[in-house]
Amino acid sequence: MAFDAVRGQPAAVDVLTRALASGRVAHAYAFVGPPGVGRKLTAKAFAKALLCPLTLPLPGGERGSGTGHEAGSCPTCRRVEAGIHPDYMLIAPTPPEGKTSGTLLIRIEAIRQLEQRAALCPAEGAWKVFIVDDAGRMTAEAPQAFLKTLEEPPARTVIILILAHTRELPATVLSRCQVVRFMPLHEEEAVALLEARGMDEGTARLLARASQGRPGLALAxxxxxxxxxxxxxxxxxxxxxxxxxxxxxxxxxxxxxxxxxxxxxxxxxxxxxxxxxxxxxxxxxxxxxxxxxxxxxxxxxxxxxxxxxxxxxxxxxxxxxxxxxxxxxxxxxxxxxxxxxxxxx
Ligand SMILES: [Zn+2]
Structure with missing residues (x-):
């Protein structure tokens, strides 16, 4: 299944699974919740489900057969994971141009690049998927530029904004997104996840508690x-x-x-x-x-x-x-x- 790797987010997984099943996929989503609870993992899983020829839902409800596909194991999904699929783009905050340190921000150049690629037809699949990680870190002029793309979304484009709080983005941007909420994990879920990544039980429990249900922070x-x-x-x-x-x-x-x-x-x-x-x-x-x-x-x-x-x-x-x-x-x-x-x- 598309979201097998996602732990402790039943509400979010339910919303996205239904979108995939019905083919009624929103143009833009805001994945809102604390860091370290699986927002990006879920966004990537959603991207794979949309782009993979073995599972893809088509507008109108048709879909690929899904046979022979294990989430993440086919060549298409692997290219999404590696960030080299032509219909997929992950934007994350970067330091100022030409520097390796400095404030990390989503810069207007990245948003322009997103706009340009969104305007193209899908190269391979039925959709184009853009993930903007830490979308709250847009520079002052970036949301305005972004708004144009959200107001007139190019066909078959899905944009996923990842952020911690809805207040991080202007209401004009957020009102054009379907908000999907992510929660801290329950302790036992976080412990199981950390143990599955090779931690012993004592360390897993300590870090699950110290990270307050955000195992991604513990793993980092x-x-x-x-x-x-x-x-x-x-x-x-x-x-x-x-x-x-x-x-x-x-x-x-x-x-x-x-x-x-x-x-x-x-x-x-x-x-x-x-x-x-x-x-x-x-x-x-x-x-x-x-x-x-x-x-x-x-x-x-x-x-x-x-x-x-x-x-x-x-x-x-x-x-x-x-x-x-x-x-x-x-x-x-x-x-x-x-x-x-x-x-x-
Ligand atoms: Zn696949």
Whole structure:
């Protein structure tokens, strides 16, 4: 079946399966949901189902026989997967032209390229499929250019926009798309998926919980690196508890330049304080994200006041917001750790 590889998204799969079965395929879809839950995987599976001569639905409800086709195993599907099928295009955010670093954005040139290719007839199959990953990262002028294609969609063209929140795109664009919602996976589904990718049960459960039902995020990182980062995050907390301001400025100096790492650390602290709150409330250890550190959490929670834990969560949240508003990672970290140091003093 077309969506066999998609886990934990029954509503989305149902909508798309019915579109394929009836041949009533929308010109544009918005796949909306958090990263790491299978939006792109589903979009590619949908593209294969539309482009593969063995399964393709034709306008009017006719369809290919489907015999001999295992999703993803035939030459057409493999070319879609590799991004070399002439009727398929995947657009993702890129750095500024001529640079390898810099802000990743969907640039107007890419949208123009999409428009040009959409205007052509399908080269091989019955459809042309365009996926725009991270569509919320369009530059200011890109949605406007895009709107023309959406308002007068070329025949047999399917455009799939992938985004986290509907607010990332202007309503004028979104109103021309069929919105398909994607949800975080249930813990057991995420654990099974991670185990199927070769993780042992303990690591799979830890990362399924830490990624909060977004196994794609867990797969995108090396489990060992994740565990190392947690050790670093906890050792910083211990340092700040012991040495106060000296430790705050030492870590600001050491870590203050890397925004991505800072986001990950803040998320780690956030989840740790969340667990402290659970432990303080006497919650079932099975609801802890860092379940492998339950004893330490229980001790730490007992030694802290409610105010200290709730204040820690607030400090994490505000640090996260500061980073999103482009405050420097160093200042963000120093303010946050100072607040935590005051709380533990
Ligand atoms: Zn195929």
């Amino acid at each position: 990182q090396d489990p060992a690196a994740w565990l190392e980062r947690r050790e670093l995050a906890l050792s910083i907390l211990a340092d700040v508890g012991a040495d106060g301001a000296t430790a705050v400025f030492k870590w600001g100096e050491t870590l203050g330049r890397d925004r991505a790492q800072m986001e990950q650390l803040i998320e780690t602290w956030w989840l740790w304080y969340r667990d402290l709150l659970c432990a303080k409330a006497g919650g079932d250890p099975r609801v802890l994200i860092h379940g492998d550190r339950a004893a330490e959490l229980t001790r730490d929670a007992a030694a802290r006041s409610w105010d200290s834990i709730v204040g820690g969560l607030a400090a994490c949240r505000e640090a996260w917001q500061a980073l999103q508003r482009n405050v420097t990672p160093r200042l963000t970290l120093e303010v946050m750790l100072s607040r935590l140091a005051l709380r533990t003093a």
